[in-house]
Amino acid sequence: MTAVEDGEKLDTTRLAQVKRCLVIDDNASNRLILEHMLQQWQVECDSCENGFDALKRIIDSAPYDAIICDYHMPYMDGLETMRMIRETLILRDGYTPVILLHSSSENAELHEKCANLGIRFRLSKPVKRDDLFAYLSNLQHPETAAPSLPMEVARETETQTNAPRPGVRILIAEDVAMNMLLIKTIVGTLIPGAVIVEAINGADAVDQYKRGVPDLVLMDVQMPEMDGLAATSVIRELETVTGRHIPIIALTAGALKGERDKCFAAGMDDFLTKPVAPEKTKAVLDKYLSGMQ
Structure with a gap:
């Protein structure tokens, strides 16, 4: 949980460089409390419940001055979320300070992973108002260290697909770089060790x-030079020689019956609607890769 405190009034001028903040936490109550704290300090706040939604916010909005991210979240934990966001921000606007919220006992492995991602601030839950304010006030000071505070152990959430599939080969066809990054991250999280071909x-x-014939294809429908429907038709023609049938999943911006019918007519096996959701992606991967060990 995240604590609510009513202490002495804080000097909000110390937060002059923090105008906008993104909060990432799967717990709605925690998000509400953090939003309330930030609003009291005149900090504009956006919030979301997972890393995939966070990436969409970052892509679609103006830059944030800070990111507050919970460590324990389903499908993608806080470190994986920040790794994905760091890659995105490198493409866009560089460094954004991060405060990682966590409930598990602090250890050397977590410290090392945070250091590798450039995460200098680690704040234990329940979050204290004064601690969060102090961190936000010192985001631009590299000498600030993360404190050692009491923490409780949190349960990890199982997020991977049903069976380990080392070396499974997945071809992703997508012409938009940010969409490719999102889909790669989802697949890589659900199937660690998968070979992803772009x-x-x-x-x-x-x-x-x-x-190299893949085990599954994720195929965007709308692409330049040759769209996904035409590419699927060519692949199905090639399979008349090889005798194989590789699952091809359409990535489509719409779920209208007419568009779905076109996908199936071209030889696609299933479809995912963009923006791709991790739950639906997991269901598709389980369905078509369940026989692989």
Whole structure:
């Protein structure tokens, strides 16, 4: 939980460099409390419940001055979330300070992982108002260290797909870089050790298929040079020679019956609606890769 405190009034001028903050926490009550604290300090706050939604916010909005991220979250923990966000911010606007909230006993492994990701601030829960204020006040001071505070052990959430599939090969065809990053992160989180092959359009997807037949294809429908429907038709033609049938999953911006019918007519097996959701992606991967060990 996150604590609510009513102490002496804090000097909000110390937060002059923190105008906008993103809160990432799967617990709605915790998000509400953090939002309340930030609003009291005149800090504009956006909040979301997981790393995938956070990435969408970062892509679609103006830069944030700070990110407050919970460590224990389903599908993607706080460190994986920050790794994904760091990659995105490198593409966009560089460094953004992060405060990691956690409930597990602090150890050397967590410290090392945070250091590798450039996370200098680790704040134990329940979050104290004065501690959070102090961290936000010192985001620009590299000498500030994370304190050792009492913490309780939290239960890890099982997020991987049903069975380990070391070396499974997945071809992702997507022409938008940010969409590719999101889909790669979801797949990599659900199937650790998967070999992910990227293609930037339909023609590239066909070439990648010829170089090494994947176990599953995630195919964007709308792409330049050759769209996903045409690429699927070419791949199905190639399979008349090989005798194999590789699952091809359409990535589509719409779920209208007419568009779905076009996907199935081209030879696709299933579809995912963008923006891709981790729960639905997990269901599709389990469905078509369940026989692989």
